[in-house]
Amino acid sequence: MRSSPGPDSPEPGLDRAPARTVGLVLAALLGAVALNLHHTAVWCAPLALGVAVWRARTWRARPKLPGRVLRAVLVIVLTVAALLDFHSGGSLGAAASLLVVMAALKLSETSGRRDWLIVLSAALFLLLAACLDAQALWRLPLYVVELWLLCGGMYALGAGSEAPSAYALLISSGRSLAAALPLAVLLFLFFPRLPGAFWAVPQLGQTVTGLGDSLSPGSIEDLVASSDPALRVRFDGPLPPPSERYWRALVLHSFDGFTWRRERLALYDSPPLQFSGTAYHYEITLEPNQQNALIALDLPQSRPSATTLRSFWTFDYQLLTLLPLLRSVNYDLISYPQHRNVGALPPEQRRIDLQLPRAANPRSQQLAHQLRASSSSDAAYVTAVLDYLRRGGFQYTPQPPLLGRDSIDDLLFRTRQGFCEHYASAFAMLMRAGGVPARIVTGYLGGEWNRFGDYLLVRQSSAHAWTEVWLDGQGWVRVDPTAVIAPAALTQQLDGVAPVLGGAARLATASWILTTVQAWQAVNAWWQDRVVGFNFAHQLSLLDRLGLGSQQWRALAWLLGAGVSLWLALLAWAQRPRGAAQRADGLARSWRLLERKLERTVAVRAASEGPIAFAERVGRVRPELGPGLRSLARRYARLRYGPTAPASELLRFRRAVRLWRPRPRARTPGRPGA
Amino acid sequence: MSRLRPALAAIERVILGKPGQVRLCLACLLAHGHLLIEDVPGVGKTTLAHVLARVLGLEWTRLQFTSDLLPADIVGISIFDRTTQKFQFRRGPVFTQLLLADEINRASPKAQSALLEAMEERQVSVEGVTYELPEPFFVVATQNPHEQLGTYRLPESQLDRFLMRVSLGYPDPASERRVLLQGERRDLLNETRTVLSPAEVLSLQIETRQIYVADKLLDYIQALVARTRAELSLGLSPRAAQGLLHAAQAWALIHEDNAVLPEHVQSVFAAVAAHRLEPRDGDGAASGSEFAGALIKAVPIPI
Numbered sequence: 008m009r010s011s012p013g014p015d016s017p018e019p020g021l022d023r024a025p026a027r028t029v030g031l032v033l034a035a036l037l038g039a040v041a042l043n044l045h046h047t048a049v050w051c052a053p054l055a056l057g058v059a060v061w062r063a064r065t066w067r068a069r070p071k072l073p074g075r076v077l078r079a080v081l082v083i084v085l086t087v088a089a090l091l092d093f094h095s096g097g098s099l100g101a102a103a104s105l106l107v108v109m110a111a112l113k114l115s116e117t118s119g120r121r122d123w124l125i126v127l128s129a130a131l132f133l134l135l136a137a138c139l140d141a142q143a144l145w146r147l148p149l150y151v152v153e154l155w156l157l158c159g160g161m162y163a164l165g166a167g168s169e170a171p172s173a174y175a176l177l178i179s180s181g182r183s184l185a186a187a188l189p190l191a192v193l194l195f196l197f198f199p200r201l202p203g204a205f206w207a208v209p210q211l212g213q214t215v216t217g218l219g220d221s222l223s224p225g226s227i228e229d230l231v232a233s234s235d236p237a238l239r240v241r242f243d244g245p246l247p248p249p250s251e252r253y254w255r256a257l258v259l260h261s262f263d264g265f266t267w268r269r270e271r272l273a274l275y276d277s278p279p280l281q282f283s284g285t286a287y288h289y290e291i292t293l294e295p296n297q298q299n300a301l302i303a304l305d306l307p308q309s310r311p312s313a314t315t316l317r318s319f320w321t322f323d324y325q326l327l328t329l330l331p332l333l334r335s336v337n338y339d340l341i342s343y344p345q346h347r348n349v350g351a352l353p354p355e356q357r358r359i360d361l362q363l364p365r366a367a368n369p370r371s372q373q374l375a376h377q378l379r380a381s382s383s384s385d386a387a388y389v390t391a392v393l394d395y396l397r398r399g400g401f402q403y404t405p406q407p408p409l410l411g412r413d414s415i416d417d418l419l420f421r422t423r424q425g426f427c428e429h430y431a432s433a434f435a436m437l438m439r440a441g442g443v444p445a446r447i448v449t450g451y452l453g454g455e456w457n458r459f460g461d462y463l464l465v466r467q468s469s470a471h472a473w474t475e476v477w478l479d480g481q482g483w484v485r486v487d488p489t490a491v492i493a494p495a496a497l498t499q500q501l502d503g504v505a506p507v508l509g510g511a512a513r514l515a516t517a518s519w520i521l522t523t524v525q526a527w528q529a530v531n532a533w534w535q536d537r538v539v540g541f542n543f544a545h546q547l548s549l550l551d552r553l554g555l556g557s558q559q560w561r562a563l564a565w566l567l568g569a570g571v572s573l574w575l576a577l578l579a580w581a582q583r584p585r586g587a588a589q590r591a592d593g594l595a596r597s598w599r600l601l602e603r604k605l606e607r608t609v610a611v612r613a614a615s616e617g618p619i620a621f622a623e624r625v626g627r628v629r630p631e632l633g634p635g636l637r638s639l640a641r642r643y644a645r646l647r648y649g650p651t652a653p654a655s656e657l658l659r660f661r662r663a664v665r666l667w668r669p670r671p672r673a674r675t676p677g678r679p680g681a
Numbered sequence: 682m683s684r685l686r687p688a689l690a691a692i693e694r695v696i697l698g699k700p701g702q703v704r705l706c707l708a709c710l711l712a713h714g715h716l717l718i719e720d721v722p723g724v725g726k727t728t729l730a731h732v733l734a735r736v737l738g739l740e741w742t743r744l745q746f747t748s749d750l751l752p753a754d755i756v757g758i759s760i761f762d763r764t765t766q767k768f769q770f771r772r773g774p775v776f777t778q779l780l781l782a783d784e785i786n787r788a789s790p791k792a793q794s795a796l797l798e799a800m801e802e803r804q805v806s807v808e809g810v811t812y813e814l815p816e817p818f819f820v821v822a823t824q825n826p827h828e829q830l831g832t833y834r835l836p837e838s839q840l841d842r843f844l845m846r847v848s849l850g851y852p853d854p855a856s857e858r859r860v861l862l863q864g865e866r867r868d869l870l871n872e873t874r875t876v877l878s879p880a881e882v883l884s885l886q887i888e889t890r891q892i893y894v895a896d897k898l899l900d901y902i903q904a905l906v907a908r909t910r911a912e913l914s915l916g917l918s919p920r921a922a923q924g925l926l927h928a929a930q931a932w933a934l935i936h937e938d939n940a941v942l943p944e945h946v947q948s949v950f951a952a953v954a955a956h957r958l959e960p961r962d963g964d965g966a967a968s969g970s971e972f973a974g975a976l977i978k979a980v981p982i983p984i
Contacts, residue, residue, distance in 0.1 A: 595984045598984055599984070613978070614981035614982070615947075615977060615978050615979065615980055615981055615982060616982070617942055617943040617944035617947065617982055618942075618943075619942065619944050620944050620947075644940075644942050645940070647895065647897060647984070648893075648895040648897060648898050648940045648941060648942050648943070649893060649895065649939060649940035650893045650939070650940065
């Protein structure tokens, strides 16, 4: 494969660049590709890896490329292939795939420094794409390491054929990054974040687990297997008892015999509510769920107060947002688990909550009529149906058999096995058939307490469905038929909170694994809330705490300006000339820096020793340092005592000194220079 | 610059084991200065002068200084020509490109001063008429250490006219063995080819003056000179400072640098300064070269 360098090589300099430069750039590129593995097309990473390996073997040479036509075809084919990925990987994934393809193709024709810089830039963009797409905490160290590699690669390319050891490169780039950290923090805190995050990329085609906006047998089942967090709740004050931890999301009204659906365009007045008992103050962090429903503890008193989150009530006490939730949101609420409606159910609402397809589930309808006939009131009918469910030999199972078209008949008379959604559906249908207005509520039940983060974590696996029935005089009453059929299953679901509520005995059984997991979750939650979720509202509250709340934009601008100035001043102060070098110019400072690097471990230059003589002396005791140091000393002498050199020469010398490091000698620890 | 390498190689074939001294001699020549070689007899002073002349392609004359040597024996004499009824100037041995003034301290001060005047002025005035000396003009004077009998010590004012004083010293054992094995030096001298021409030597001298000198380096030279004046009753003269600069330029040229570095100044400093700084009454006991060495170590270079 190895071919000789072409005679017309535009920048022959890099062909002589040390292998570590090429190694660093390739490592940085492959790292960036790896970070995008999850959303680029499957064939992208192997393509990049293949080209990189080939290039690593032939980096000195100018590779023989296929002809122009073939190259053009290659570009077109691969670009189309990458763009075809648009549907499976989303727009960002497709763009990342395209970047990987371009970087790989560019890599195959790199010859000069400019080409390598382009490859590095592509890697930088890939890192950005990965950051945009995935912000989980565990990826943070990977991103930092990748950024570090990229900076090292840039340093190496900048130093050209004089690139120092990879170790020195990484130390230098690490220091640069560390110096830039305060600026990053400043910009993070005070750069105005426009509400609605214009940089947020819509995640098309990506599946987000969460409650659906309809309920049919099997729809919650998928969720039960998912341990993804659905929401986190931080309480300000007491926690509600486990039996009250019903997290309300959607209310479903229309039933076609198989599936329950939402009532989209119902603009009714809700029956007035009366709250009593304990009020719970809490803050919810809701993961993106593609729905436009906010989740609240049954039942919130009012809408969230946050101005950045536009929400509205529906007649059935759903809290909806105008747009689907594509990012996680935060909001404060106050809920009263004890509440009752005052007044009667308006007739149009009674009508939609009594609606039932007459043709479907005939046997169930018959059963409902029988039970209703033997009950004296609606409340007695509810008890009778619950009794029927309790005594009918029904089983709670996460893997129920499939149900036919008349799903409720099938469930009640044939399979007798089901899950919360099955029983809620059956119960609501029986209620409606018996003339009691009923509706399905979906949401979550329970939650596990994280004692490190002091919050309640509700997972997707806690998804639940229950019913509400209208009883005259009481209003909407929550009835959870699953609790009747399988009280044990519900206790289990509520068990997540047990460690806190069950006292010391349960805490003792909590293994260190649980502890670790909870700590990790808490850190993650903090990361999601405070870092990834840091938005304009957070900025405003920060300004408030700083006492600058009144003038939002101006305060941000001032803080940013003052912070950046302070940062620059600190940098300048850290780089101030010290001691004898007080009045020294930049060249002398660089030389002193070089001397300082040698001082501790190698040798000290006598005041009367010329730079070249010094380098020669060091070269005699430490031959491995000789060539590098001699070249630096020569360049210094040329700049110091020679005719005026171009400024770029000085800059290159100063950079070379910054990057140069005496590698500690392994063998003898002596101090030959002393 | 590369022209100097074969010249150096040719000289070093004859003068064994003394690369530093050979380079100093060459630098002295390129810096337009005169050279004083001080040594005990028999270490190759004359051979050095001879080989220099031969390699550089210079016309050369050897003049043995004795106590009865007269100025006219050096510069020449006007003789009355009976046929033309006029005095005619007969040029002395000083009219040459390289004059080897052997054992200069054996001659009387009168004869010495005649030579030294010619060295400084690069011209000779006899009875009101001025005769230009050829270019290049280069005096290599040899001198036995003045402790020996029958010698006149050169006065300071005249020592100042020599740009450098170089001591060859005894050869190291390996070089001495080669000298013993190689037989007659004279045969070796005769085999030595001419590498440069007088015109090339002149152009090299011009090139020497064009070697770049940075402000920082002038600072250094001034610091060195000032230090001699602070520590001794008679420090280095401005002429010596200028000579130091030129010698350093020549050293840079020989070492193929396009600018003078502190190392160059340090390399030539002892040769340029030591003979001017020999201890006098009231000064310390250290010899000139010891003092020069200590001074180099004491003055920091400008960074």
